Amino acid sequence: MNNPTLLLSELEEDLLKELFNIGIGKAAATLSRMIGQEILLSVPDVTFQRSELLLTNFSEKNSIASISQSLKGKFSGEAVLLFPENSSLEVVKLLLGSRYSDEMLADLKQEALVEIGNIVLNACVGAVAQAMNGDFTLDIPNYNLASSSEILNTYNINPNDPILLINIDLRLHESNVKGYLAFIFGPMSINSLHETLKQLIATLHPTSK
Amino acid sequence: MQTASSKILSNSVLDIINSAVIIIDAKLNINTWNNWFTTRSGLEPSEHTGKNIFDLFPDLKSTRVSDAIDNALSFGFPSVISNMFTPTPFPLYSVINFEEDKNFDDRIQQSISVARLNIDNEYYCLIQISDVTASVLRERTLEQQISERKLVEDALLKSEVKHRTIMETMVDGLIVFDNHGLIESLNPAAEVLFGQEEVDLLGCTIFPLFQELSEFNEEADLHDMFLMENFLGKSQEVLALHKDDHTFPVELSISEMQIGENIHYSALIRDITERKKIENLKNDFIATVSHELRTPLTSIRGSLSLVCGGVVPEISDKALELVELANRNCDRLLLLINDILDMEKISSGKMQFNLETFDLASLLKNIIKSNIAYAEQYAVELVFNDNKNKIYVSVDEHRFSQVISNVLSNAAKFSSKNGQVDIKMEKQDDQARISIRDHGLGIPAEFKDKIWKKFTQVDSSNTRKIGGTGLGLAISRSLIEAMHGNIDFDSEENKGTTFYITLPIVQEN
Numbered sequence: 001m002n003n004p005t006l007l008l009s010e011l012e013e014d015l016l017k018e019l020f021n022i023g024i025g026k027a028a029a030t031l032s033r034m035i036g037q038e039i040l041l042s043v044p045d046v047t048f049q050r051s052e053l054l055l056t057n058f059s060e061k062n063s064i065a066s067i068s069q070s071l072k073g074k075f076s077g078e079a080v081l082l083f084p085e086n087s088s089l090e091v092v093k094l095l096l097g098s099r100y101s102d103e104m105l106a107d108l109k110q111e112a113l114v115e116i117g118n119i120v121l122n123a124c125v126g127a128v129a130q131a132m133n134g135d136f137t138l139d140i141p142n143y144n145l146a147s148s149s150e151i152l153n154t155y156n157i158n159p160n161d162p163i164l165l166i167n168i169d170l171r172l173h174e175s176n177v178k179g180y181l182a183f184i185f186g187p188m189s190i191n192s193l194h195e196t197l198k199q200l201i202a203t204l205h206p207t208s209k
Numbered sequence: 210m211q212t213a214s215s216k217i218l219s220n221s222v223l224d225i226i227n228s229a230v231i232i233i234d235a236k237l238n239i240n241t242w243n244n245w246f247t248t249r250s251g252l253e254p255s256e257h258t259g260k261n262i263f264d265l266f267p268d269l270k271s272t273r274v275s276d277a278i279d280n281a282l283s284f285g286f287p288s289v290i291s292n293m294f295t296p297t298p299f300p301l302y303s304v305i306n307f308e309e310d311k312n313f314d315d316r317i318q319q320s321i322s323v324a325r326l327n328i329d330n331e332y333y334c335l336i337q338i339s340d341v342t343a344s345v346l347r348e349r350t351l352e353q354q355i356s357e358r359k360l361v362e363d364a365l366l367k368s369e370v371k372h373r374t375i376m377e378t379m380v381d382g383l384i385v386f387d388n389h390g391l392i393e394s395l396n397p398a399a400e401v402l403f404g405q406e407e408v409d410l411l412g413c414t415i416f417p418l419f420q421e422l423s424e425f426n427e428e429a430d431l432h433d434m435f436l437m438e439n440f441l442g443k444s445q446e447v448l449a450l451h452k453d454d455h456t457f458p459v460e461l462s463i464s465e466m467q468i469g470e471n472i473h474y475s476a477l478i479r480d481i482t483e484r485k486k487i488e489n490l491k492n493d494f495i496a497t498v499s500h501e502l503r504t505p506l507t508s509i510r511g512s513l514s515l516v517c518g519g520v521v522p523e524i525s526d527k528a529l530e531l532v533e534l535a536n537r538n539c540d541r542l543l544l545l546i547n548d549i550l551d552m553e554k555i556s557s558g559k560m561q562f563n564l565e566t567f568d569l570a571s572l573l574k575n576i577i578k579s580n581i582a583y584a585e586q587y588a589v590e591l592v593f594n595d596n597k598n599k600i601y602v603s604v605d606e607h608r609f610s611q612v613i614s615n616v617l618s619n620a621a622k623f624s625s626k627n628g629q630v631d632i633k634m635e636k637q638d639d640q641a642r643i644s645i646r647d648h649g650l651g652i653p654a655e656f657k658d659k660i661w662k663k664f665t666q667v668d669s670s671n672t673r674k675i676g677g678t679g680l681g682l683a684i685s686r687s688l689i690e691a692m693h694g695n696i697d698f699d700s701e702e703n704k705g706t707t708f709y710i711t712l713p714i715v716q717e718n
Contacts (some may be wrong), residue, residue, distance in 0.1 A: 030276055034294040069286075096293060101355045104348060108293060115291040124285040129284055137285040140322070 008048050012197045015204075016046045016128075020166050020181070027120045038169040041120075043181075043199075051152060052159035057180060058084055058148045061157030065109075066144045067117025068155065071125060073136030074196065075189030078155055081117040082180045085145065088113055091179070094172045096159050100204055110143050116180055120168070124181060132196050157184055164193075229301070229338035232326070233262050235282055241332060249301040249317060249340075266299065274336075275299050277323035281334045290321040292341050318345040322436045365406040382459075382478035387471065389427045391412040402459070402480055404452035415476060420448040420456060431474065434465040435463055449478065458485045489557070496553045499546045506546065510539040548680035562605040562691055566715055569600045569634055569641055576610045577617065577632060584621040584630070591617060594633045608688045612696070613643070615681040616708045620647035623706070636714065643710045651702035660698070661686050661714060 008016070015192040020043045028041035058064055065088035069079040083091060092105055092112045100108060118141040129136045146154045157163070183195065221242035223230050232240040238261055242254050252265075263270050263554040264277075273295045277288035290298070297316035320341045326333040376383055382399030386392045392410050400407055403418055416425040425434060435441045442648045448456040460479040465472060513536040516524065524532075554560040577591050582592050620630040631646045652660060661683055689696045694712035 030273065033271075034273060055422075101352060101359070104352050105356050108348070110294050111291045115289050116290050116296060118287075121286070122280050122288060126280065126284050126286060137325075138287065140287045141289060141325070 003054075007175075008046075010207055011201050012194075013046055015197060016164070016166075017043060019127050019131050020046060020124055023124035024120065024168060025123075026127065027123035030119050031095065031116065031124065035097070037172065039095070040169075042169050042171075043166055045167040046163075047165050048162055049091065049184075050159065051161045051163045052155045054082075054163060054165060054180070054182060055148050055151070057178075058151075060148055062086060063112060063145055063147050064151050065122070066146070066151070066154075067114055067141050068144065069118070069121045069125075070139040070195060071136055071143045071183070072139075073129070074132065074134040075185055075192045077136070077185040079121045079191055080184065081120050082151075083113075083177070084184060087179065090121045090124065090175065091116065091170060091177050092201060093178070094170075101193055114143050115139050117143075120181065124166075132200060136197070155184060155185055159200045161188055221303075228340070229299070229336075231262075231336040231338070233278070233336070235332045235334075235336045237263065237278070237334075239263050239265065246301070246338070250299070251302075269298060273300060274321065274323070277321070278334050279337070279358045281323050281325040282332055284586075285325045285332075287322065287324040287400050290319075292318050292321070292345060295319075295321070296345070301338070301340075303340075303342070314495065318342040320485075336452075340708075343664045382476075382480075383416055383478045384410075384418075384478070386415045386474050386476070388431050389474070390416055390425060390429075390431060391427070393473065396432055399478060402478060403450065418450055419459075419461060420450060421461075422447075432465065432472070433592075435465075436652060444479075446481065449480075450604050486631070492553050492557055495549060496557075499553070503543070503546050503550075506539065506543055508541060508658065510536065513539055545680070548684060551684050552680060552687070553683065555691065560688075562608060564603045564605055564692065566601050567606065567609075568604050569602050569712075570595055570598065571645070572602075572604075572606070572609070573632065573634060573643065576613045579610070580614055580617045580621070583618055587624065588623045588626045588628075589621040590629045591621070592629055592631050594631060596635070598632075598634070598636060600636060601715050602641050603715045604692050604694075604712065609692065612685040612688050613645075613708065615685045616645050616696075616710070619681065620645055620649070620706070620708070622651035623647055625649060637711070640711045641714050643712075644707050645710075646705060646707040648705040650700070651704055651706055652700040653702055657700065673691050 024043050026039045028039055031041070032039045063085040065085050066080050068078050071077050071079050085170055089105065089109055092109045093102075095116065096105065096108075098111060121141065122138065124136055125136060126135075127172045144151075144154050152159060161184065164183040164185070166183075168179040168181055170177045170179060221519065223241070224245070226243060226245065229246035229249065231242040231246060234240050237252070238259050239257050241258065247253060250329075257265055262273065263600065269275055273288075273290050280288055283515075296318055299316075301317040301319065302315055303317055317442040318341045318377060322337050324335050336602045341671050376396045379396055379398055382396065382402045384392055384395040384399050392413055392415055394408060395407055400410075400582060403410070414425075414427060421438070425431075428433070432441075439445060442459065442462065442464060444460045444462045446458060447461045449459045450456055456482050460481050462477050464475050464477070466475065467473075486669040513532055515521075516532045517529070550572045551560070574593060577593050581591055616632065624630060628648050633642075633644045633646075634643050635644075686696050688708060689712075692712065694710060696708065696710050698706055700706040700710045
């Protein structure tokens with residue numbers, strides 16, 4: 001088994017960023033239509049890193065709300081959208097507006113987050129799948145609330161496992177919420193991803209290797 | 210397997226599911242839907258099989274539902290469409306309301322999931338719709354309850370803030386205490402008045418703060434005590450005690466309030482130190498002026514009396530008449546000044562009382578005797594109804610006769626000519642009661658409240674005819690109260706007036 005490299009070449013990174021921006025843009029369009037207001041989603045960063053580094057984005061005191069869908073196909077893994085718990089409530093509040101009181105929102109949060117996660121994950125995976133001509137399927141979305149120390153266990157991740165981490169900025173009115181999209185792959189899938197990316201770049205840029 | 214499953218998914222299974230199931234093919238044409246959907250949409254599947262779903266439901270084009278169908282058919286990605294963002298996409302109505310006029314609000318609240326099916330290597334899209342109307346209604350009710358509760362809480366908070374602000378910005382001190390006298394809250398003004406912090410006073414009793422309440426204790430029935438001492442709903446001048454042990458005059462009024470099961474009291478305290486200072490200044494001024502007036506007046510009166518008494522031999526009748534007029538008015542002026550001085554002495558607490566025990570009947574007889582001459586001026590007879598009772602009272606002889614003489618002279622003055630004034634004494638429990646009754650004009654009802662005020666007579670035009678300073682009754686009341694007694698009256702217009710004077714009975718020693 002090859003030791004998977006955690007480095008993405010500049011071209012690979014650019015390509016992924018482009019693909020995820022297409023996906024997230026589609027998700028933003030869907031969400032905007034749902035709430036009747038323009039909502040902006042963007043992907044400023046795509047990085048490969050050891051999964052435990054994911055935790056540096058979250059405070060220890062705050063729980064993490066996550067929505068996941070299992071990915072199967074050319075490469076398999078788990079696609080997860082993560083928000084710090086207080087931000088997750090803010091996202092729901094932003095999207096549902098003033099229709100509900102805070103008490104009710106706390107109750108309805110999970111259902112709304114599952115749909116939001118479903119939209120974002122479908123759109124992002126869809127964009128990648130379309131570009132790669134790959135046949136992927138996704139399972140139905142699941143919701144998890146876990147502390148940052150539990151989150152890796154929740155998804156059966158070894159701290160040293162690599163994850164593809166995509167930062168997401170969500171903007172509506174004056175508010176700006178940060179979320180994270182993580183793709184958790186096994187080692188085989190990572191090699192496969194690298195391979196696919198190389199081929200894709202080769203077709204797009206025949207001069208590069 | 211797939212062949213088997215396509216057979217299993219025949220209508221019989223679909224029709225017992227308690228949610229809508231719609232299956233469309235990859236070209237978006239209706240394959241089938243179940244009985245649940247039929248009954249709630251009013252559409253028979255057989256009539257619509259093969260029709261494009263968006264032709265049948267054009268409202269669904271470019272919506273969450275069409276996105277979800279696209280995601281399922283193109284990628285095999287499942288979608289959940291919650292009720293929160295997309296509440297009623299399909300035109301479904303509850304079975305009961307179906308026959309009635311349908312409008313949009315009556316639509317069943319929906320929660321939808323969309324997924325891809327692979328049957329015999331053909332892709333289909335499965336749309337499942339659950340009826341969540343009941344839970345949405347429950348949420349709405351809950352939401353309404355929450356918002357109503359918030360409104361009430363807001364209103365309460367606002368009124369609480371308002372009342373607190375009023376209390377905190379008041380100039381007068383306000384102390385709230387319970388029915389044991391334990392202080393529950395006080396405002397900043399009260400803290401300043403007593404020189405004590407709220408934390409030091411909370412939970413302590415209010416009684417030590419006022420000299421007049423210092424005898425009270427936690428076991429006392431406060432309602433009765435306050436009622437007896439005339440504190441409830443009335444302002445009383447009392448002495449308050451500052452932390453550094455000096456006393457200061459305040460006006461104290463106590464109100465009772467029932468909050469829930471419990472009685473609470475609020476004490477409103479107004480510092481009257483400044484007002485008292487000014488009053489004292491005024492009284493001092495009056496006293497000084499009166500003293501200065503009396504000295505020369507006494508010598509004028511002396512001289513005039515001498516002239517009237519014939520000391521100067523050659524004086525014409527005309528001159529004598531004028532001198533007598535001057536003498537009479539001099540007497541009146543002197544009386545007035547003496548009354549003013551008495552009043553001042555009483556109010557400043559400088560009047561001395563020499564209390565001794567007397568047999569009331571003989572005391573009264575003596576006083577009546579000394580007033581007979583005065584009554585004869587008005588042709589009025591003073592009749593003492595002696596019941597031979599031995600009643601002893603403790604009074605200052607001089608001041609007591611001043612009071613009785615004042616009432617007797619009033620009775621004589623206001624009686625009609627050849628009238629009679631009846632004087633009676635009797636025992637009432639531990640009180641001696643003297644009644645002095647005239648048969649004169651009586652006191653008009655509207656005047657009854659004013660009679661104890663200074664410089665008052667029923668008709669100011671009467672003053673000249675009858676004479677008097679208008680201070681007599683005010684002084685009499687103060688004097689009799691200083692001797693622990695009471696004075697009051699009953700009056701009927703044109704029938705007469707009865708004055709009652711009560712005094713505590715004492716044992717003969």
